[in-house]
Amino acid sequence: MQQESQKAGIAFLLLLSGLGLAGLFIVLFAEVAxxxxxxxFGLFDVLIIRLFESMAGESMDAVMKFITELGAVWFLGGLSALILGILWWKLKDKWGILFFVIAVGGGSLLTLLLKHFYTRDRPSINPEIDAIGYSFPSGHSMGSLIFYGFVIYLVIRTRQKPWIEGLTVGxxxxxxxxxxxxxxxLGAHFPSDVLAGxxxxxxxxxxxxxxxxxxxWQSRSLVPPVHALRNILASLYRTVQKRR
Known part of the structure; x- marks a missing residue:
């Protein structure tokens, strides 16, 4: 039980660290916004846009149009159905299903809320590349990070072979x-939109x-979270007292 309590305490501290990291990113987003x-951000945006304009060409246009579709709503929606099927039929992970929906679906709603809050106009309007509505933050950037980031988490969480995990992350x-x-x-967003996304x-x-x-953790741990934190803090306190 002592070992279980220590593991739970460490896990609890890691979760707190995650919250702290999220807090730092919230501050960063507020500063960027x-x-x-x-x-x-005018000079930053202009310099990056000019850099991309210098790379323009028919072949690059085709490549970029293909890549941008990999972050489109229709494409991520299709992949989401596949991921949900794997979570349901193969992994039997009900919590994974719930929070995948919360992450991807909630992220889409959050993107819309942020766009309508900041109401920044796009560099150009082009329905063919899904460049309509407001610009800040980039929905493709935000949605792809959430979706593919969650897939990376699932691959690591299911403990695949190291080369599979490394390849997936890369x-x-x-x-x-x-x-x-x-x-x-493609002119759909300013660089600062992508950064914010x-x-x-x-x-x-x-x-x-x-x-x-x-x-x-709560569903599988024998030690309640609050008790785990109390135990690890008590252990640290005893260690400090002994060193004195």
Whole structure:
């Protein structure tokens, strides 16, 4: 029981660390949003956009249009159905299903709320690449980070072979980055929109995963969370007292 209590206490501290990290990203998002609204990101946006304009060409246009579709609502919706099927039929993970829906679905609603709160106009309007409505933050960037980030979590959580985990993290991380870059290249978003989308997506993903881990921990742990924290703090206190 002592060992179980120590493990639970450490897990509790890790969850608190996750909340602290989410808090830091919230502050960062607020700073970015404030500077965007005060138009202090103008030079940053212009320089990045010009860099992408220098890369323009028919072949690059085709590549970027393909990549941007990998973060589109219709594509992520289809993949979501596949992920839910795996969670239900193969993993039998009811909590995973619930929080996947909360992460992806809730992230989409949060994106809409933020867009209508900040009401920033896009660099250009182009329905063909899903560039309509408000610009800040980037929905493709935020949605892809939440979705593919959750998939990375599931692969690591199910303890796949190291090379599978490494390949998944590398490929999906690169994909998340490229989707954001495609939105800038295609003129759908300012670079600061993409940056804000990544930050907001990270916040929502962290909070969703913390909630999922908390629920799963409570369902399988023999030691209540509050008792675990009390025990580990008492242990640390005793260690400090002995050293004195």
């Amino acid at each position: 404030e500077e965007v609204m005060e138009e202090e 490929v999906l991380s690169a994909l998340i980055f490229l989707i954001g870059m495609s939105r800038i290249y 990544y930050i907001a997506g990270t916040i929502w993903l962290i909070l969703s995963l913390i909630a999922l881990e908390w629920i799963q």
